Amino acid sequence: MYFLTDVLIYLVVAILAVPISKKLGLGSVLGYLIAGVIIGPSVFKLQTDVDDILHFSELGVVFLLFIIGLELQPSRLWVLRKNVFGLGGLQVLGCGIALALLGIAFGLAPVPAIVAGFSLALSSTAFVMQLLAERNELARRYGRSAFSVLLFQDMAVIPMLALLPLLATSGDMQMNWTAIGLAVLAIAALVIGGRYALRPILRLVAGTDIHELLTAVSLAVVIGAAVLMYKVGLSMGLGAFIAGMLLADSEYRHQLESDIEPFKGLLLGLFFIAVGMSVNLGLLVEQGPAIVGCVIALMATKTLMVYWIGGFFALEKMERLRLGLLLSQGGEFAFVLLTTAVGASILEPSVSEFLIVVISLSMALTPLLMIAADKIDARSKAAAPAPVYDDIDEQDSEIILLSFGRFGQIIGRILASKGIPFTALESDPQQVELARKFGNKVHFGDARRLDLLRAAGAERAKFLVLAIEDVETSVTTAKIIRQHFPHLTILARSRNRVHSHRLMDLGIKSPVRDTLHSSLYMCRQLLEQLGFTPKQAEQTAKTFFEYDEEYMLQQSAIRQDESRLIETAREAADQLATLLRRDRENEEAETGSDKQPGDEVSQA
Helix, strand or coil, X not given: CHHHHHHHHHHHHHHHHHHHHHHCCCCHHHHHHHHHHHHCCCCCCCCCCHHXXXXXXXXXXXXXXXXXXXXXXXXXXXXXXXXXXXXXHHHHHHHHHHHHHHHHHCCCCHHHHHHHHHXXXXXXXXXXXXXXXXXCCCCCHHHHHHHHHHHHHHHHHHHHHHHHHHHHCCCCCCCCHHHHHHHHHHHHHHHHHXXXXXXXXXXXXXXXXXXXXXXXXXXXXXXXXXXXXXXXXXXXXXXXHHHHHHCCCCCCHHXXXXXXXXXXXXXXXXHHHHHHHHCCHHHHHHCXXXXXXXXXXXXXXXXXXXXXXXXXXXXXXXXXXXXXXXXXXXXXXXXXXXXXXXXXXXXXXHHHHHHHHHHHHHHHHXXXXXXXXXXXXXXXXXXXXXXXXXXXXXXCCCEEEECCCHHHHHXXXXXXXXXXXXXXXXXXXXXXXXXXXXXXXXXXXXXXXXXXXXHCCCCCCCEEEECCCCHHHHHXXXXXXXXXXXXXXXXXXXXXXXXXXXXXXXXXXXXXXCCHHHHHHHHHHHHHHCCCCHHHXXXXXXXXXHHHHHHHHHHHHHCCCHHHHHHHHHHHHHHHHHHHHHHHHHHHHHHCCCCCCCHHHHHC
C-alpha cells in the first residue's frame, strides 16, 4: 500500500508541475525537477528515500541509452560524421579540459577535477531535444548541429562510464587486470550473443503473435544486458547501448523502440523527479554565492567554447550563440557519472551534491537564456538594413512564378524544359542561392512589394503562379495582385481547405491543395494493388476529385457556420459513397460481372 501511495504522489505532482512548466516555456524536464524539489526532503518531505528512488529510476537512463543505440545505424553516423565527430568531439574535449582546469583552480585534485569537468561538459539530451521540439527548431541549422553534438555526447558517456571503475581500482597506479579481463569478456559475450542469438529469439517470439510476450522480451534484453555489465563492474547503460546498436539494423528495431518508449518516458521522468528530490536547497542557502558563481562559470565556459568551435564549422554568429546557450547546461548523464564517481570513491559526496545543485540551476536557466537569444536576434534583425532585392529588368515573359521552393521548382523545371520563358521571384536568399547553383534563373525579392511585381512585368504578363507556402504571405500577395493587376489569371497553391477558401474569397478559382493530387495518385496505386484495374482505380479517383471540387465550392459559402458545415460534411460523405457505388454498378453492368476486384480483400 505504501508503494502505491508513493506512485500516486509521483504521478500527481508530475501532472501538476510539468504542464505548468511547459506552459511557461521552461520545458518538461524542468517541470520534473521542480516536482522533485517540492516533494523532496528540502520542501514538503513527502518523499525522503532519495537514493533508492534514484537507483531504480536509473533504468530510465538505461532505456534511453538502448533507444539511442537502436537509432545509431552506421549509415546515419556516416552522413553526420563531420558534425558528430568533429563538432561533437571538439565540444566534449574542449569543454571537458576547460572545466577540469577550473575544477583544479577551485581546489579539486586532478582526477576528481577531470571526472567533474568531463561530466559537466555533457549537456542534457532529453532537455535540449525537448526544448528544440517545443520551439519547432529541430530542422534549423543550429538545431541539427545540437543534435549531432548530443549524439556524440551520448556515445561519449559509454567510455566515460566504463573508465570510472578502472579509475577507482587504480589507486596505487596498478591496473586491475582481472576486472579489465572480465569486462572485455562480458562485452564480447554480449556482442556475440546479441549478433547470433537475439534475432532468432525475437523471430521465434514474434511468430507467436502475442504482443505482450514481445514486450517482455524487449525488457529482458535491455535489463539483461544492463545486469551483465553491472556484474563485471561496468555501467548498466553500456550494456543497454551495445544491445541497442546490435539491433539497429534488425527488422525488429521499430517494434523494440515502441515497446521500450513508454517505460523509458515514465522512468526518465521519475529519474528527473529523483534528481530534483536530491537537490539540497539548504546547501543553496549556505553556499549561495559559490553555487551562483559556479553556475555562471559553467554556462559561460561552455557557451564561449561552443561559440569558438562553431566558427570552424561555418556556423553564423547568431547560430553559434544559440548553439552555445542551448548546450550550456549540465545534463542528465552528469548525474549518472557523478553518482557513479561517488560510489567508486573518486568524488566526495559533498562535491557531487554541490554539482547537482549547479547542474539543476543551469537547466532552469537555459530556457530563459534562449528567450534572451530570441530578443537579441530580433533586435539585430530590426537594426539590420533592409534586404537589397535584385534589380529586375522589365520582362517580356507571360508567366510570373512566385516562390521557387519545393512546389514552384517542379513548375519551373517543366516550363524550362519546354522552352517557355517565365520570371521567378523568391524571398528566401538561401533558396535563391541554391536554385542558382543548379542553373535556375531566380530573382531575390518579396512578392508583396508592388515595385518588384511591376519590374517583373506583372502589368504585361498573362499568368501568375502563386506557389507561396506560408498562408498569410500567400493571401496578402493575392490581395495585392487582385487589386493592382486584375487582368492576371492566377493559379494558386494552397496548404489546406481553409487556405483554399481564403483564396477563393479573392476570386481565385480552384486553388491546388499541396497533398490532394499526390494522395489521389497513391490511392490509385493502392486500389490497383488490391486487385482493381487501372481504369477502375482512375475512375474512382476522378469521381472523388470532381465531387470534392464541387463540395469545396459549397463549403466556401457556409464555412463560417460550424453547425451547418458539420451537417454538410456528413451529407457529402453519404453522397460520395452513393456516387462511388453507382460507378461500381455501372462497371458491373458493362462487364456482366457481379463480383468486383478487391472483394476478396474486403472479405478477408
